[in-house]
Amino acid sequence: MAPFPTFTTKQLVDLLRECAGEDEAVDLDGDILDLAFTDLGYDSLALFNTVSRIERDYAVELPEDVVGEAGTPRQLLDLVNAGIAERV
Amino acid sequence: MSGGGTASPRHVITGIGAVAPTGLTCADYWSAVLRGESGIRTLTRFDPSGYSATVAGEIPEYTASRYVPGRLLPQTDRMTRLALIAAEEAxxxxxxxxxxxxxxxxxxxxxxxxxxxxxxxxxxxxxWSKGGKYVSAYQSFAWFYPVNTGQISIRHGLRGPGAAVVAEQAGGLDAIAKARRHIRSGTPLMVTGGVDGSLSPWSWLCLIRSGRMSASPDPEAAFLPFDRRAQGAVVGEGGALLVMEDAERARERGASHRYGEVAGYAATFDPRPGSGRPPGLRRAITMALADAGMAPADVDVVFADAYGVPALDAAEAEALAGVFGPRGVPVTAPKTMTGRLLAGSAPLDVATALLSIRDGVLPPTVHVASPAHEHLLDLVRDAPREQRVSSALVVSRGQGGFNSALVVRAAA
Structure with missing residues (x-):
């Protein structure tokens, strides 16, 4: 049996780029896990758009206030992976 | 509205940004105009076969990420990206x-x-094909009429007056006039004009249903305003944005360009169809001249609305001959090289008029080989006409009865 899929930093960065674009002043390939989304150039609408794509692609339901709760990529990854684990 | 001689602050236009089917910068567009080069071509954005209209002033594909910040790409319609390019240039x-x-x-x-x-x-x-979860959150504003004003304001930190004017195709002149009012009320700098475009099957269908679109598939014969062969309009995408400033403040900061000023403006609305009363176009022109404190003889060139629909062309030719006298002023329609850019055409005409003033040249009207109103209109055809230009009238009409007229004049 295959291991549970895990939502990785790379997958998050790919979806951020696609759903919300990329601020030229930010290096998303750098160490971003604990930086605030606002410092990465993403506002709440950018996160909302990305989160709804994550929910769709990974068939997870995230908490209603996930955008407010996840202030950093690491916090969002944890919430998504918890959602994936719960799903199975 | 008061004329130029009041105590309210005077303004000057200090920057121009233009995007057109013939160029993504003001310089490229203007040199194409002077070459008489047309950007009207068979649509490639989508397959137009099956529609009655198949040509447009389509802006060729370009790498948007070279011009527009990455964060803005997922949240912007094509015409908003073009507006951001023009605003930055202006x-x-x-x-x-x-x-x-x-x-x-x-x-x-x-x-x-x-x-x-x-x-x-x-x-x-x-x-409709996949479900609500597949709709971008950015749909909330990306489709919206004021989106260009919003995105330009956010990008450049314009926190003063912000508005969008919707008056079908005539709104571009109304927007510029509204910017002038903000300068007069004390705002030092306004970005104003319009960049528009809507080349998608949905909008194509709406445009065709207007009954005013040319069905000719020939890019050189589809849009022939004031020509006996005229059979409708061709639309395109693009427009212009201007930087308008309080003249005193522009002088203080040492602004390098002074393209001219908006000397006069007026807008009218047509009477109810069947009322027997004349259309409001001529009244808009005479009121704009009155606002400028100018006589018809003071106008060096008219940038016509030039719809390409025979009855509308005849009405405009009569209105112009009525105000200026038959063949009383050179008339031109550089939009024959771009198509009608919806709300972007009139601002591009204003930009073009300011460049005419700067360079002393009247841009040509192209493709018109069989003029329909030669006894009324002195149409500048095929090649630019060199002459001193110190003022120009720009005329614009929108479907549903909108008429706007605006006079630009060399800066005092």
Whole structure:
């Protein structure tokens, strides 16, 4: 049996780029896990758009206030992976 | 509205940004105009076979990420990206830096005809074919009429007056006039004009249903305003944005360009169909001249609305001959090289008029080989006409009865 899929930093960065674009002043390939989304150039609408794509692609339901709760990529990854684990 | 001789602050246009089927910069567009080069071609954005109209002033594909910040790409319709390109060019041309000015010193007024139709169509397709979860959150504003004003204001930090004017195709002149009012009320700098475009199947269908679109598939014969062969309009995408400043403040900061000023403006609305009363176009022109404190003889050139629909062309020719006398003023329609850019055409005509003033040349009307109103109109055809230009009248009509007229004049 295959291991549970895990939502990785790379997958998050790919979806951020696609759903919300990329601020030229930010290096998303750098160490971003604990930086605030606002410092990465993403506002709440950018996160909302990305989160709804994550929910769709990974068939997870995230908490209603996930955008407010996840202030950093690491916090969002944890919430998504918890959602994936719960799903199975 | 008062004329030029009041105590309210005077203004000057200090920057121009233009995007057109023939160029993504003001310089490229203007040199194409002087070469008489047309950007009207068979649509490639989508397959137009099956539609009665198949040609458009389509802006060729370009790499948007080279011009527009990455964060803005997922949230912008094509016409908004073009507006951002024009706004950046206009501010750079003016040498103005809104971020270095007081917080509410700068504002924006743009015109729109339909908003981001292409973006909206994509999201509606996602909604109906896949479901609500597939719709971009950015649909919330990307389709919206004031979206260009909003995106330009956010990008450049324009926190003063912000508005969008919707008056079908005539709104571009109304927007520029509204910017002038903001300068007169004390705002130092306004970005104004309009960039528009809507080349998607959904908007194409709406445009064709207007009954005013040319069915000719020949890019050189589809849009022939004031020609006996005229059979309708061709639309395109693009427009222009201007930087308008309080003249005194522009002088203080050492603005390098002074393209001219908006000397006069008026807008009228047509009477109810069947009322027997004349259309409002002529009245808009005479009121704009009165606002400018100018006589018809003071106008060096008219940038016609030039719809390409025979009855509308005849009405405009009669209105112009009525005001200026038969063949009383050179008339031109450089939009024969771009198509009608919805709410972007009139601002591009204003930009073109300012360049005519700068360079002393009247841009040509192309493809018109069989003039229909030669006894009324002195049409500048095929090649530019060199002459001194110190003022120009720009005329614009929108479907549903909108008429606007605006006079630009060399800066005092």
């Amino acid at each position: 501010l750079a041309d003016a040498g103005a830096d809104p971020s270095a000015m007081p917080p509410f010193a700068c504002g924006a007024v743009t015109a729109a005809s339909a908003g981001g139709f292409e973006f909206g169509q994509k999201e509606l397709e996602a909604l």
